[in-house]
Amino acid sequence: MPLSRHVARGCRTKANDMGRFSENPDYREYERLLIEVHRLIAHGRGDSTDADALREQLEVPASGLNTDEIVRLDSLSADLYMLQDKEVPAPNFQQWSTDRLRAELKEAWEWNNWGMVLTVLRQNAARILTIAQIAYFRGRAYAELGHPAPALEFMRYAARLNHSFHYFELDLLRDSDPAQAIRIAQSDLESPHETVAVKSLAAGIVFQSTRGMPESESRVVYERIVSALRKVLGREPKMEPIPLAVRAHVFITLGLALDALGYSDQAMEAYDRAVQTEPNNDTVLVGRGIANWSRNPIVALADFQRAIAVGTTALIPHVALGLEAMRAGRYHQAAGIIDRIRQITTDPQALALAFEWAAIIASETGCPADDVRERFRIATELDPGNIRIQKNAEVFETRLRMVGQGSVPFSRWSIEGAMDLNDARTRISEKNRAPLAAIN
Numbered sequence: 001m002p003l004s005r006h007v008a009r010g011c012r013t014k015a016n017d018m019g020r021f022s023e024n025p026d027y028r029e030y031e032r033l034l035i036e037v038h039r040l041i042a043h044g045r046g047d048s049t050d051a052d053a054l055r056e057q058l059e060v061p062a063s064g065l066n067t068d069e070i071v072r073l074d075s076l077s078a079d080l081y082m083l084q085d086k087e088v089p090a091p092n093f094q095q096w097s098t099d100r101l102r103a104e105l106k107e108a109w110e111w112n113n114w115g116m117v118l119t120v121l122r123q124n125a126a127r128i129l130t131i132a133q134i135a136y137f138r139g140r141a142y143a144e145l146g147h148p149a150p151a152l153e154f155m156r157y158a159a160r161l162n163h164s165f166h167y168f169e170l171d172l173l174r175d176s177d178p179a180q181a182i183r184i185a186q187s188d189l190e191s192p193h194e195t196v197a198v199k200s201l202a203a204g205i206v207f208q209s210t211r212g213m214p215e216s217e218s219r220v221v222y223e224r225i226v227s228a229l230r231k232v233l234g235r236e237p238k239m240e241p242i243p244l245a246v247r248a249h250v251f252i253t254l255g256l257a258l259d260a261l262g263y264s265d266q267a268m269e270a271y272d273r274a275v276q277t278e279p280n281n282d283t284v285l286v287g288r289g290i291a292n293w294s295r296n297p298i299v300a301l302a303d304f305q306r307a308i309a310v311g312t313t314a315l316i317p318h319v320a321l322g323l324e325a326m327r328a329g330r331y332h333q334a335a336g337i338i339d340r341i342r343q344i345t346t347d348p349q350a351l352a353l354a355f356e357w358a359a360i361i362a363s364e365t366g367c368p369a370d371d372v373r374e375r376f377r378i379a380t381e382l383d384p385g386n387i388r389i390q391k392n393a394e395v396f397e398t399r400l401r402m403v404g405q406g407s408v409p410f411s412r413w414s415i416e417g418a419m420d421l422n423d424a425r426t427r428i429s430e431k432n433r434a435p436l437a438a439i440n
Contacts (some may be wrong), residue, residue, distance in 0.1 A: 026064030030073055033058050035153055038080040075118065076150055079138055082131070083157055089122055096123045105137075114141040132161035139168065148176045167198050174205055182209045189228045197246050199232050203253045210260075218260070225257040248278035252287045259291050267291050275303075282312035290316060297324075313344045322357060326415050331361045352383035356392060360413050363396050372396055388414050 033054055040051045065073070078088035096104070101123060108116035118141050125134055139155035142148075152172045158165040170188065173181035185202035188194045194202070203225050210218040229250055242250070255270035271288035278284050289303035301324060304317035318341050325334035334357060341354045359375030376393040383389060392413055 024064065024066075024069060026061035027069050027073070030058060030061040030065065031076065031147070031149060033061070034073060034077055035080065035149055038077070038083055038153075041081075042083040076142075076147075078122070079118070080150070080153070082135060082138075083153070085131070087122075087124070087126060087134075089124060094123070098128050101125060101128050109137075112144065114144045117141040130162070132158045132165060135161065136165050136168065139172070143172060148172065152176050164195075167195070167201060170198065170201055170205070174201075178208075181205050185209075189224065196232050196242050196250065199228060200246055200250045200253060203229055203257075204249070207253060207256055222257040222261045226254060226261070229254045229257075244277050245281070248274045248281050248284050251277065252284050255287055255291060264291070264295065280306075280310050282307040282310050282314065285310070286312060286314045286317055289320070293320065315341065315345055315347070315350050318344070319350070319353065323415060326357055326360070329364070331364060335361055348382045349386070352379045352386060352389060355379035355382065356386075356389045357415075359396070360392065360415070363399070369400060388416075 037046075037051055037054045037058075040046060040048060040054070045051055081088045101120060104123075105117065105120045105125070105128075107113075108120055117137060121129075121134055121137055121141075125137075129137070135154045135158035139151045139153075139158060141151075142154060143151035152169070155165060155169045155172050159169040166188075170181060170184060173184065182205055185205035188198050188202040189206055206221060207225055210221050213221070232250060233254075251270045251274035255267045255274060258264075258267035258270060268288075268291055271284070271291050274281070274284040275288055285303045285307040289300040289307065292300035292303065301320060304320050307314065307317045308321070318337050322334050322337035322341070325331070325337060338354045338358055338361075341350060345351065355375050356379040359372050359379060362372045362375055373393075373396075376389065376396065379389045380386070380393065395413055
């Protein structure tokens, strides 16, 4: 029987456990269509010609699914019935006691066992949670399992029932639909009714939107961010206290905006306040390091080293320390940083830089010429418009010819230009999210 039976009119589905997201494009397409069908059902259009057309379209990707993927989609279909205020219990449903429900959910949540979280929610969890809470838990679980589309659907439903879940809705939108996230964040930033956590997140999203903007336009955005966040901090005595993690992220976004406007002293004061609030927060340390890089690189490197020590995956501290090691000829240290860069990013320009440095190190340490050329070739393919990489490849060939002619090579490598501070500010704003524990 075709899988589309799972969204037939009035059909109940199995609710087996959830697994990791499949890279199968048929799976992703089926998931997308499934959500569309359930949206129509939730709006009372389950019998419409549009719904029937979607059901027919489901047959195409269904043919490319394996048994495990069918089970996963059965589970999702069951969960999506909550959008029409229905709950479909698990096929092996047992009337667990409320004590057991709480214990099982607590254990699954604490151990990040997201598949088990979904299983527990299908055991009539409405006896211990509100519908909004169930939708929130489902959204978080699906997001952690690598299913952003259904995660956002459930989180939207949770936020519609209880606005306190809007933070998580906006956070998911930030990754899945940046354009919509920016529109909502702009409104949230100006709203007098939003929480500090939402405003902090919204400010980061709006800051991120300035990438590629002309300076005249981006300055207007930065000024709006500064104004909104200063209002947030100024009204705190009249509101509930701001959690430390949220406060730190408010200060770091304020610092980023002030720094971008050229108000260096005010930006540094905001960064210092952020570090005082959360001294081991890697985002805070990276933000202050970026601000200090031009004026006091020694202090900046100390912040970058601390950020790396606490496990940051931000690129800029690794690039800064790698640049310093390359300048000083500490190639063993630089090689370790290159390996780390390749582990933490898939960004082509960052990887190109890593291969460029690897080529220089290979040349300086006497590796075969073909090995050096191969590294430069990869770097050029990753970032074909990078003039510095092309010049360094030419420097290598020039040096090689001079050595072959018995001359002392005098051509020098160019390693400057690796630190784009404006891009670094935007990148760190993407990571500027308060820990969920501070919001829950």
